[in-house]
Amino acid sequence: MAQSVLLTGAAGRVGTAILADLADEHEWRLMDRDPMTDDHPGEFVVADITDEEAVREAMDGVDVVIHLAGDPRPDAPWDSVLTNNIDGTQTIFEAAVDADVEKVVFASSNHAVGAYETEERTPDLYRAHDDYLLDGTELPRPGNLYGVSKAAGESIGRYYHDEFGLSVACVRIGNLTEGHPPIDYERGQAMWLSYRDCAHLFDRCIRADYEFEIVYGISDNDRKYYSIERAKEALGYEPQDNSARHD
Numbered sequence: 196m197a198q199s200v201l202l203t204g205a206a207g208r209v210g211t212a213i214l215a216d217l218a219d220e221h222e223w224r225l226m227d228r229d230p231m232t233d234d235h236p237g238e239f240v241v242a243d244i245t246d247e248e249a250v251r252e253a254m255d256g257v258d259v260v261i262h263l264a265g266d267p268r269p270d271a272p273w274d275s276v277l278t279n280n281i282d283g284t285q286t287i288f289e290a291a292v293d294a295d296v297e298k299v300v301f302a303s304s305n306h307a308v309g310a311y312e313t314e315e316r317t318p319d320l321y322r323a324h325d326d327y328l329l330d331g332t333e334l335p336r337p338g339n340l341y342g343v344s345k346a347a348g349e350s351i352g353r354y355y356h357d358e359f360g361l362s363v364a365c366v367r368i369g370n371l372t373e374g375h376p377p378i379d380y381e382r383g384q385a386m387w388l389s390y391r392d393c394a395h396l397f398d399r400c401i402r403a404d405y406e407f408e409i410v411y412g413i414s415d416n417d418r419k420y421y422s423i424e425r426a427k428e429a430l431g432y433e434p435q436d437n438s439a440r441h442d
């Protein structure tokens with residue numbers, strides 16, 4: 196069944212991947228601080244996610260929020276991630292609860308667990324023969340302040356689930372690259388997420404029933420150190436792409 200979905204950060208790369216395949220699948224309300232130049236479905240709200248009033252207005256009548264807006268740079272400075280990624284995320288969750296939204300899907304990141312990639316484990320970790328696997332039950336272990344902000348976003352989601360019963364899915368997105376896996380970048384190949392698998396995974400997050408989930412958002416790559424089993428079990432994720440098929 197089509198759902199009414201608020202998509203924050205709609206003008207960015209992940210938003211573009213989602214809308215490319217799902218424009219006709221749901222009723223969209225799009226939000227970004229930058230206007231969208233391309234054709235887009237639904238209504239577009241130009242607003243900053245730290246603007247409480249604008250966020251509350253945009254949340255009206257919405258079933259599901261996909262929250263992508265934020266500073267995506269792994270080397271982003273603290274003042275930016277504090278404002279855009281932590282404060283902005285709390286504003287979204289608070290407004291979602293107040294508006295009786297059913298589900299919030301939070302764009303977390305591989306960088307929330309980046310420090311598991313120790314000198315001893317790498318580069319073997321990025322290769323198919325290695326069996327080290329993170330499955331989403333491990334503690335966050337960020338390797339930069341951006342990763343700290345994503346771990347904080349997951350905790351904010353946990354709090355709003357436990358305290359208010361909101362369904363929350365945190366997707367630790369790997370490396371979204373259009374058309375083919377990253378070239379000459381083993382780490383990126385191991386965590387490649389194709390555009391169509393990205394759209395499908397977020398569609399499953401919109402449609403599935405769950406309580407609180409942390410899943411990895413990568414394609415079904417032969418080389419992988421993130422398990423996609425929980426995304427399959429809890430959400431019905433069925434990826435079609437594999438970075439090994441593009442060598």
Ligand SMILES: NC(=O)C1=CN([C@@H]2O[C@H](COP(=O)(O)OP(=O)(O)OC[C@H]3O[C@@H](n4cnc5c(N)ncnc54)[C@H](O)[C@@H]3O)[C@@H](O)[C@H]2O)C=CC1
Nearest residue numbers: 204206207208209228243244263264265267302304368371
């Ligand atoms: N692209 C990737 O491979 C990955 C992305 N992510 C996460 O997914 C989300 C989307 O990332 P991308 O699409 O790649 O980034 P992007 O930079 O292409 O898109 C982010 C969008 O959010 C908007 N935005 C930023 N701060 C905002 C604010 N305060 N208020 C309103 N809009 C704001 C920007 O204008 C931009 O259009 C981010 O939260 C990022 O951390 C996580 C892991 C990997």
Ligand SMILES: O=C1O[C@H](COP(=O)(O)O)[C@@H](O)[C@H](O)[C@H]1O
Nearest residue numbers: 267268269304305306369370383
């Ligand atoms: O969280 C993110 O991760 C991807 C992959 O990280 P990288 O350090 O291998 O580039 C990154 O491309 C994206 O911009 C970021 O938001």
